[in-house]
Amino acid sequence: MEATPGRERLIEQFKADGLNVMFGNPGTVEQGFLDAVDAAEDFTYVLALQETVAAGIADGYARATGGAALLQLHSGVGLGNGIGMLYQSLRGHTPLVVVAGDAGVRYDAMDAQMACDLVAMAKPVTKYATRVTDPRSVLRTVRRAVKIALTPPRGPVFVALPMDVLDELNSEPVLPATRVLTDVAPSPASVGRAAELLAAAERPIVLVGDGVALSGAQNELAAVAELLGADVYEVDSSEVNIAASHPLRRGQTGHMFGPHSRELVGDADGVLIVGTYVFPEVFPELESPFRAGAKVVHIDLNAYEIAKNHPVDLGLAADPEQALRALAGVLDQRLGPQQRAAAAARLDVRTRERVREVREARAATDDGTPMAVFLRTLAERTGGDLIVFDEALTTSPLVTRYLPAERPGDYHLTRGGSLGVGFPGAVGAKLARPERLVVGFAGDGGSMYTYQALWTAARHGIDAKFVVCNNRKYRLLDDNIAQYWRERDIPEHGFPGSFDLSHPEIDFAGLARSLGAGGMRVEKPDEAVAAVGRMLSHPGPFLVDIQI
Numbered sequence: 001m002e003a004t005p006g007r008e009r010l011i012e013q014f015k016a017d018g019l020n021v022m023f024g025n026p027g028t029v030e031q032g033f034l035d036a037v038d039a040a041e042d043f044t045y046v047l048a049l050q051e052t053v054a055a056g057i058a059d060g061y062a063r064a065t066g067g068a069a070l071l072q073l074h075s076g077v078g079l080g081n082g083i084g085m086l087y088q089s090l091r092g093h094t095p096l097v098v099v100a101g102d103a104g105v106r107y108d109a110m111d112a113q114m115a116c117d118l119v120a121m122a123k124p125v126t127k128y129a130t131r132v133t134d135p136r137s138v139l140r141t142v143r144r145a146v147k148i149a150l151t152p153p154r155g156p157v158f159v160a161l162p163m164d165v166l167d168e169l170n171s172e173p174v175l176p177a178t179r180v181l182t183d184v185a186p187s188p189a190s191v192g193r194a195a196e197l198l199a200a201a202e203r204p205i206v207l208v209g210d211g212v213a214l215s216g217a218q219n220e221l222a223a224v225a226e227l228l229g230a231d232v233y234e235v236d237s238s239e240v241n242i243a244a245s246h247p248l249r250r251g252q253t254g255h256m257f258g259p260h261s262r263e264l265v266g267d268a269d270g271v272l273i274v275g276t277y278v279f280p281e282v283f284p285e286l287e288s289p290f291r292a293g294a295k296v297v298h299i300d301l302n303a304y305e306i307a308k309n310h311p312v313d314l315g316l317a318a319d320p321e322q323a324l325r326a327l328a329g330v331l332d333q334r335l336g337p338q339q340r341a342a343a344a345a346r347l348d349v350r351t352r353e354r355v356r357e358v359r360e361a362r363a364a365t366d367d368g369t370p371m372a373v374f375l376r377t378l379a380e381r382t383g384g385d386l387i388v389f390d391e392a393l394t395t396s397p398l399v400t401r402y403l404p405a406e407r408p409g410d411y412h413l414t415r416g417g418s419l420g421v422g423f424p425g426a427v428g429a430k431l432a433r434p435e436r437l438v439v440g441f442a443g444d445g446g447s448m449y450t451y452q453a454l455w456t457a458a459r460h461g462i463d464a465k466f467v468v469c470n471n472r473k474y475r476l477l478d479d480n481i482a483q484y485w486r487e488r489d490i491p492e493h494g495f496p497g498s499f500d501l502s503h504p505e506i507d508f509a510g511l512a513r514s515l516g517a518g519g520m521r522v523e524k525p526d527e528a529v530a531a532v533g534r535m536l537s538h539p540g541p542f543l544v545d546i547q548i
Contacts, residue, residue: 003169006138007033010166011040012174013139017146019070019097020044021431023058025051027074029114029163030101034072046431046460049452051078053424055085056450059094060389060421060428063239063412068095068149069428075102076116079158086125088416089156092238093210095149096156097142098126104164105133122158131160135168139175146177152214153302182301183215185322194272194314195330197295199339201270204230207253211275211300212320213239213408220324221274222246227331229343230272231350233264236280238413244404245358247350256480258285265289273298273312275320277305282417284309299323361401371395371469371546374528375402381532382437387429390414391422392441393476395469395548399441409433420449423466427457427541430464437465437536444470444508445501451511457541458516465535466512471548472502508545517541 010033014022021044026034037045048054051073062069073079079100089096100118107115122129128148132141138161145157186194198204206225212218221242225232231250232242242249254260258281265271271294279289288310290296296312298305299320306315316323335343366372378386379402391414392399405411412429414421426440447468457464477499485492512519518538522531522545531544 003171005036005166006135006168006170007036007166008040009170009172009174010138010142010161011036011043013142014070015043016174016176017068017143019068019146021046021061022070022072023048023054023061023428024072025049025054025074025078027078027101029075029103030072032163033101033161033166046456048424048456050450051081052085052420053450053453053456055082055089055096056421056424057428057431057453057456058096059085059089059092060412060425061432062094062096062428063092063425064387064409064429064432068097068146071096071098073098073100075100075114076118076121077114079118079121083121083125084418085421086122086156088414088418088421090125090127091236091416093152093154093214094156095154097146097149098122098156098158099161100158101166102160102162104162106164118160119158125156126158127153127155129158131162132165133162135165135170136172138165138170139172143175143177147180150177151180152182152211153304154214183319183322184301184317185326186299186316186318188326190314190316191323191326191330194297194299194316194327195334197297197313198228198270198272199331199335201228201230201268201295202342203268204228204270204272205265205268206230206232206272206274207235207265207276207278208232208241208274209234209236209276210239210241211302212241214275215301215319215321216408217275217321217324218242218408220321220328222248223328224272224324224331226347227328227335227343228270228272229346230270235273235276235278236415237276238415240405240408240411241275243406244400245354245406247354248347253279254281256282257483258283258289261285262289266291269294271296273300274324275300277308278310368525369548370522370525370528371398371548372402373525374467374522374531374544374546375399377529377532378439379403381536386410386437386439387433388412389422389426389429389438389440391419391425391443391446392469393443393446394471394479395441395443419446423447424450424453424456426464426466427453427462430457430462431460434463439465439467441467441469443475444468444472444506445474447508448506452515454512454517454541454543455515462541463539464541466517466541466543468508468543468545469548470508470545472500472505474499474501509543512541512543517543519543519545521545521547523547
């Protein structure tokens with residue numbers, strides 16, 4: 001094969017893997033590679049003004065497409081900027097293929113400007129991190145990285161690409177990376193044992209995470225839950241694993257405090273865990289939250305997560321869709337008349353509760369606040385046919401009340417714990433799904449971590465919409481420190497001044513306009529109605545700043 005510079009051959013390798021869009025922020029040590037990118041056909045560079053923004057857009061793009069996304073960072077300083085967002089991707093299992101340049105292998109001994117150990121920096125926030133030092137193994141290494149990123153448990157990978165390595169002539173073959181099939185079915189004996197442990201439960205529950213969505217197992221999950229008459233709680237969940245309207249869906253467990261999760265699961269005598277680890281709180285319970293004698297079955301493709309924190313009676317390393325389908329079949333055969341009747345009764349109770357909740361919700365009027373009026377109007381105007389990227393945090397319950405997460409791919413929740421994913425995530429999702437209306441919600445504090453994403457949307461003609469839930473504070477920190485005070489019998493007092501964002505006031509609409517997007521501020525309910533109309537009719541990115 002005719003040799004060409006490695007920087008050009010690398011682009012062909014990315015294209016062979018379907019990575020035709022690269023998100024990034026340029027730097028000097030990548031200049032030769034980016035010059036080749038600019039000349040490449042059928043290859044798009046999406047420019048962000050800072051690496052955190054580029055990483056957030058790439059994350060949203062990957063989540064919306066269901067595949068990998070390509071992210072370019074600038075040496076150690078750029079990688080350092082992006083690490084917080086890469087942590088989001090690691091925790092959320094987003095398959096990002098991250099590349100960064102450095103000056104060159106020939107300069108390793110010099111310890112010069114911007115020199116650092118990129119691999120050591122990247123390792124804590126990636127599945128795999130490496131540096132290419134031989135020009136004969138550039139494409140081989142990239143293919144390995146793509147394979148690892150896409151193999152469950154999926155996640156970000158990192159490849160450092162020194163400039164002199166990419167400048168060398170390269171004759172490696174351009175071949176698509178191998179995709180590893182993981183549709184692994186458990187053995188009949190294992191499924192039978194799981195059914196035996198769960199069928200006898202009088203108070204069964206199911207705990208699920210995004211492994212269900214990744215395997216497309218939403219229908220199979222619902223079938224098992226209905227056969228068991230088991231409440232379904234979402235754990236570390238940011239995708240649609242079960243429709244919000246399903247009568248057995250009970251919402252999220254705690255993401256902050258272990259005692260909240262313990263309250264939800266502590267009475268269960270049969271527990272099925274699928275596609276998640278337990279439990280992901282910031283302050284988890286050190287002792288098992290499950291009652292003594294409860295039978296616990298854990299299904300996940302990621303064997304590391306099975307019984308990671310608490311013992312289980314049966315752990316199955318298997319694809320959730322395959323395992324749940326098999327489990328539903330065995331349960332359907334094995335459940336006795338009394339067990340079926342008990343399960344049907346539990347399902348009937350939840351169904352009647354859901355019907356009552358829906359009836360009451362339809363009869364109720366919103367509370368008249370600008371945010372509630374805006375969300376109700378948006379739901380009415382769109383019929384709920386939109387993609388929501390939700391980093392509203394303390395306002396999320398209101399968002400999902402009017403825009404419930406019903407269909408796979410229509411709802412993405414922030415994950416990982418760091419702020420700033422909401423706006424760039426919406427940009428990435430809209431780029432991936434240009435035919436859909438995409439609205440990103442973020443708090444005023446979280447939005448400012450990555451507000452430059454609006455500039456990227458304007459530059460590249462990405463018609464995403466944005467909503468600032470503006471309470472002029474880090475409200476979640478207020479709530480969390482109040483819990484801290486209660487636990488330690490500390491008298492309530494004024495919240496720390498560092499939680500307050502009220503002064504100087506941020507002109508979010510003006511800032512949006514300065515970045516090339518449209519924007520308006522909403523203070524009154526009637527303004528909220530008008531804002532929905534302006535947002536939906538505006539050609540291009542548009543932001544609404546709603547005062548709470």
